[in-house]
Amino acid sequence: MESGLYVVATPIGNLADLSRRALEVLEAATLVAAEDTRHSLRLLQHFNLRAPLQAYHEHSGARAQQRILEVLAEGGVVALVSDAGTPLISDPGYRLVRAVQDAGYRVVPIPGACAAIAALSVAGLPTDRFLFAGFLPARPAARASQLQSLRGESATLVFYEAPHRISETLDALCREFGEAREALLARELTKTFETVRRDTLGALREWVAVDANQQRGEIVLVVAGAAAVERALDEELARWLLRLAEDLPAKRAAAVVADMTGLRKKVLYDYLVQHRPD
Numbered sequence: 185m186e187s188g189l190y191v192v193a194t195p196i197g198n199l200a201d202l203s204r205r206a207l208e209v210l211e212a213a214t215l216v217a218a219e220d221t222r223h224s225l226r227l228l229q230h231f232n233l234r235a236p237l238q239a240y241h242e243h244s245g246a247r248a249q250q251r252i253l254e255v256l257a258e259g260g261v262v263a264l265v266s267d268a269g270t271p272l273i274s275d276p277g278y279r280l281v282r283a284v285q286d287a288g289y290r291v292v293p294i295p296g297a298c299a300a301i302a303a304l305s306v307a308g309l310p311t312d313r314f315l316f317a318g319f320l321p322a323r324p325a326a327r328a329s330q331l332q333s334l335r336g337e338s339a340t341l342v343f344y345e346a347p348h349r350i351s352e353t354l355d356a357l358c359r360e361f362g363e364a365r366e367a368l369l370a371r372e373l374t375k376t377f378e379t380v381r382r383d384t385l386g387a388l389r390e391w392v393a394v395d396a397n398q399q400r401g402e403i404v405l406v407v408a409g410a411a412a413v414e415r416a417l418d419e420e421l422a423r424w425l426l427r428l429a430e431d432l433p434a435k436r437a438a439a440v441v442a443d444m445t446g447l448r449k450k451v452l453y454d455y456l457v458q459h460r461p462d
């Protein structure tokens with residue numbers, strides 16, 4: 185096999201998803217650079233592979249990178265793997281890929297499982313444009329501000345979320361995007377308890393709140409992009425509408441803004457019902 189850094193996708197649950205090419209690369213590897221060597225050792229053992237493992241994670245220093253560059257300098261094959269799915273996708277590796285490219289060696293993708301793409305493929309939401317937003321910040325203020333910056337985004341949004349935060353995140357999404365926005369919760373993809381449900385954010389929030397099983401395992405949230413009308417209601421106009429509704433009944437405030445902008449009264453009224461502070 186030609187020398188280079190091979191960025192190898194591994195399964196996100198079901199081991200049968202490891203591709204034949206991935207197996208060939210792992211078989212031929214002089215070195216496997218792994219996010220967590222114990223985790224990847226189990227994968228290698230399952231396939232009876234014996235390549236030497238080296239840790240390569242977010243906190244790996246220059247020495248780990250240097251060792252990889254030395255293997256490449258000697259004409260070796262290095263496979264980069266993460267704990268699950270495609271390396272670099274909410275996983276370490278981009279600095280290594282850059283360093284290897286800058287040093288003039290080959291970098292080869294070995295595509296395969298990726299939780300974001302798997303979730304999108306069954307979301308039943310538009311996929312012509314999507315924005316991968318990774319993990320939201322854990323701190324509520326930072327999370328709210330990130331969601332506010334995404335509120336008017338028309339592309340479908342994809343988030344990764346930890347199970348112990350899914351309830352909080354659905355609350356925050358309902359607050360910032362409105363309960364009526366459609367979304368998909370994809371949990372434990374390719375595993376025994378795989379669950380995929382598309383509904384409104386409000387309904388998903390209720391479902392997760394009453395069924396503790398939905399707060400377990402690994403989760404991707406796919407959220408519909410903002411509808412054209414929500415985009416038209418840009419931030420400044422939305423602020424005007426909410427301010428008017430402090431002094432006027434919601435129907436009246438919606439009617440005034442509809443007169444001023446030509447937007448539909450019903451749409452403005454619905455927006456107020458969803459976003460007006462209680």
Ligand code: SAM
Nearest residue numbers: 196269270274298299344345372373402403404
């Ligand atoms: N590199 C991985 C990929 O290609 O999908 C993602 C790594 S990221 C550290 C881990 C997150 O991916 C989990 O917290 C979860 O949000 C998502 N994830 C991974 N496996 C999953 C699965 N089987 N089902 C649902 N989500 C999954």
